[in-house]
Amino acid sequence: MSLHxxxxxxxxxxxxxxxxxxxxxxxxxxxxxxxxxLDSIDALELGLAIKKRFDVKIEANSEATKAHFYxxxxxANFIESQRA
Numbered sequence: 001m002s003l004h005x006x007x008x009x010x011x012x013x014x015x016x017x018x019x020x021x022x023x024x025x026x027x028x029x030x031x032x033x034x035x036x037x038l039d040s041i042d043a044l045e046l047g048l049a050i051k052k053r054f055d056v057k058i059e060a061n062s063e064a065t066k067a068h069f070y071x072x073x074x075x076a077n078f079i080e081s082q083r084a
Contacts, residue, residue: 014049
């Protein structure tokens, strides 16, 4: 499974998005607000799930973190940079 799809599946699983499939989440679309419509509580849950699944360090409340969480694509880039 590609990293993008792995992240999409993680979003679906950790946030219990029952009516959403990985094909419904656009790789470059916003996850919060206008895009997928996630909120700040979703961000916390997703952050914990990503930290646990990919063993990456995420700084809370930083502008860089907000940028990383913009889309599936930006999350994938962040995870790959942390693994390097």
